[in-house]
Amino acid sequence: xxxxxxxxxxxxxxxxxxxxxxxxxxxxxxxxxxxxxxxxxxxxxxxxxxxxxxxxxxxxxxxxxxxxxxxxxxxxxxxxxxxxxxxxxxxxxxxxxxxxxxxxxxxxxxxxxxxxxxxxxxxxxxxxxxxxxxxxxxxxxxxxxxxxxxxxxxxxxxxxxxxxxxxxxxxxxxxxxxxxxxxxxxxxxxxxxxxxxxxxxxxxxxxxxxxxxxxxxxxxxxxxxxxxxxxxxxxxxxxxxxxxxxxxxxxxxxxxxxxxxxxxxxxxxxxxxxxxxxxxxxxxxxxxxxxxxxxxxxxxxxxxxxxxxxxxxxxxxxxxxxxxxxxxxxxxxxxxxxxxxxxxxxxxxxxxxxxxxxxxxxxxxxxxxxxxxxxxxxxxxxxxxxx
Ligand SMILES: C=CC1=C(C)c2cc3[nH]c(cc4nc(cc5[nH]c(cc1n2)c(C)c5CCC(=O)O)C(CCC(=O)O)=C4C)c(C)c3C=C
Ligand SMILES: [Fe+2]
Ligand SMILES: [Fe+2]
Numbered sequence: 220x221x222x223x224x225x226x227x228x229x230x231x232x233x234x235x236x237x238x239x240x241x242x243x244x245x246x247x248x249x250x251x252x253x254x255x256x257x258x259x260x261x262x263x264x265x266x267x268x269x270x271x272x273x274x275x276x277x278x279x280x281x282x283x284x285x286x287x288x289x290x291x292x293x294x295x296x297x298x299x300x301x302x303x304x305x306x307x308x309x310x311x312x313x314x315x316x317x318x319x320x321x322x323x324x325x326x327x328x329x330x331x332x333x334x335x336x337x338x339x340x341x342x343x344x345x346x347x348x349x350x351x352x353x354x355x356x357x358x359x360x361x362x363x364x365x366x367x368x369x370x371x372x373x374x375x376x377x378x379x380x381x382x383x384x385x386x387x388x389x390x391x392x393x394x395x396x397x398x399x400x401x402x403x404x405x406x407x408x409x410x411x412x413x414x415x416x417x418x419x420x421x422x423x424x425x426x427x428x429x430x431x432x433x434x435x436x437x438x439x440x441x442x443x444x445x446x447x448x449x450x451x452x453x454x455x456x457x458x459x460x461x462x463x464x465x466x467x468x469x470x471x472x473x474x475x476x477x478x479x480x481x482x483x484x485x486x487x488x489x490x491x492x493x494x495x496x497x498x499x500x501x502x503x504x505x506x507x508x509x510x511x512x513x514x515x516x517x518x519x520x521x522x523x524x525x526x527x528x529x530x531x532x533x534x535x536x537x538x539x540x541x542x543x544x545x546x547x548x549x550x551x552x553x554x555x556x557x558x559x560x561x562x563x564x565x566x567x568x569x570x571x572x573x574x575x576x577x578x579x580x581x582x583x584x585x586x587x588x589x590x591x592x593x594x595x596x597x598x599x600x601x602x603x604x605x606x
Contacts, residue, residue, distance in 0.1 A: 221337030221374075223311040225304075225537055226327055227297055228343040228356040231317025232287025232494055238320065239277045243269035245319040251355035283498040290321065292492040292524055293344065296533075299525045303534035311537070312336070318356050328363050332370065339375040340537050344491055346382035347432035350425055351417055353379065354551070361548035376545035378536065380428075382436040386532025390523060391486070392443035398484050398520045399446065408482035408516075409449050409475055412437050413505075414489040415496060416454030416463040430464055436488060451475065452488075455505075456496050469508055476512035483509060484518050491523040 233242040247253055247265035255261055280286055297313040304311045314331055316324030331339060341360065343353035357377065364370045381387065399405040414433045421427040437452050453471035454464040466474075475483065485505065487497045501519050509517045523529040 220541070222335060223309065223541065224331050224334065224336035224339045225300065225311050225313045226331065226339060226341045227293060227300070227313060227315050228324065228341065228345075228353065229289060229293050229315070229317055229492070230352065231320030231323075232289040233280060233320060234286040234290060236277050236280065236285050238286065239280060240269050240273040242320045243272055243276060249319070249355055251351050251358060279495060279499045282503055283495060287494050288498075289492055289494045290315075290317070292494075293317075295525050296344070296492070296530065299527075299530040300533055300537075303530050304537060307531075307534050307538060309534070309538050309541070311340075316356070316360075318352075318359065324356060324359055325363065328360070328370070331373070332367075336373060338541060339373050340540050341375060341377045342533070342537065342540075343378070343380075345489065346380065346387060346491065347414075347429055347436060347489060348380035348427075348551075349417055349429035350421055350427045351429075354427075357548045357551050364548065374545065375547070376540055376543070377548060377551055378540055379546065379551045380432055381536055382432055383439055384532055384536060386528055386535065387523075388436075388439045388443045390526050390528040390532070391440045391488075392445075393528070394520050394523075394526070395440070395444055395484065395486055396446070398518050399448065401518065402482050402484075402516060404482070406447050408484045408518075409451065409480045410441075410444075411472070411475070411483050411485045412440075412450065412452040412488045413455045413468045413485055413501060414452065414464075415456050416467070418459075419462045419464060422464065433488060440486075440488075448484075455500060468505060472505060472509045472514070473512045476509065476514050481514060482516045482518075483514050484520060486520045487522055491529070493522045493524060497522055 230246075231242070233239045244265050247268045248262055250258070250261060253261070253264065253268075255264065293315050297315055301311065301313045304313075312334060314327040315322050316327035318324060341357075343356060345352045348354065357379075395410060399408055399410075402408050417427060417429055422430045434452065437450070441450055451466075451471055453466045453468040455468040457463040457467060472483070485501055487501060490497060497519065506517045506519075
C-alpha cells in the first residue's frame, strides 16, 4: 500500500469575534446553503445576510468565549485518529478540511498533494449525510479534482455517512446511560434528541436523506441503550423565514414541560464535537427556556469529541474503507432537483414569508443600484435625471 491519507471534513467555525462576519459570508455564499435563481445575486445576498446576522452571531460566540472550539477539537480528533490507526497497524496522515473557515478544504488538498498521498479516505465528521454539509464538501472536492488533473493520480474513496456503525451507536448509548445515571430517578427522565435542522424542501424536493438517517440513527441508539425511557426527536438552529424540519426543539421542549416532564436529558445527535449549537444554543438558550417552562433537571449529553471507543471505530472504518471498492464523489447523493430555499406558497396579503422574500429581493435590487451609483457615479438616479 502506498502513502495513505485521511481527509476529515467539517464545517469550521470563527476563532475570534472578527472572524464571525467573514465566516458567515463564506457560509451564505455556498449555493448548497442558499440556492438562488440567479447565481450573480449569491455574493451580494451573502454579504447582506452575513452583515445583518453578524451582531447576534458574535454575541452568541461571546457567550462561549468569543469563538468556536471546533478547530481545536477537530485537531485533537485528527491526532487521536492517527494514533489509533497506527495502533491498528495502519500508518496514515490525517488532514483537516473545513468548508467555511480555516484550515480550508483547499489548503488540506494542497498539503495532500505536496505530501504525495497515494491513497486517500475522505471522511466527513457528520454521522448523517446532508446536501448542506457532507454534500457541500463533496461538491467542492469534486470541483477541485476537476480543476487539477494531478489529483487524479490519487486513489481516493469517500465515506458518505456512518451513523449506523456499531461503535458509534454504542458510544452514544454509553454517554446517554452515564447521563441518565446521574439523575435521582434515571427511568423517569425523558431523552430528547436534538438534531441540526435543514429546510423541509431539502428533504421533500432535493431528496436529502438527512431526516431518514437522523430518524434511523435515533432508533438504533435507543435499541442499543435498552432502557425504558420515553424519547423525542426534534430539530434545532433554524435560519430564515422558510419552513424547516419539525418539531422545532424549542416547541418540543415546551410541549414536554406542559405534559409534566421534569427531567430532560438532551442528546445532540448530528454533531460529534462541541460547538456553538451545543455550548450556546442547547446549554444556554434551551436550558433557560426549559427551566422557565417547568423542567427541573436539564442535562446535556456531551459530544463525542475524542471518546476512545468512537475514535477507534473511526479508525476501523478507515481501514475497512481502504479494503473495499472505492466510492467516488459522483457516486454520492446529488440533489434530485435544485433546492427551493424560498417558499412557493400562493400569494397572501400581510407579512407572509412570501412578502418577506419579495421585500428582501426588492431591497437587494435597491441596494445593488445604490452601490452602482456610489461606485461609478452613474446609476438609476442619474439616469432618471434626479442627480
Ligand atoms: C449536521 C450538521 C449541520 C447541518 C445539517 C447544518 C445545516 C445548516 N446550517 C445553516 C446555517 C448555519 N450554521 C452555522 C454553524 C454551524 N452549523 C453546523 C452544522 C450543521 N449545519 C456547525 C458544526 C456549525 C459551526 C458551529 C461553530 O462552532 O462555529 C451557522 C453560524 C452560527 C450561527 O450564526 O448560528 C449558520 C448561520 C444552514 C442555513 C443550514 C442548512 C441549509
Ligand atoms: Fe449549520
Ligand atoms: Fe444557532
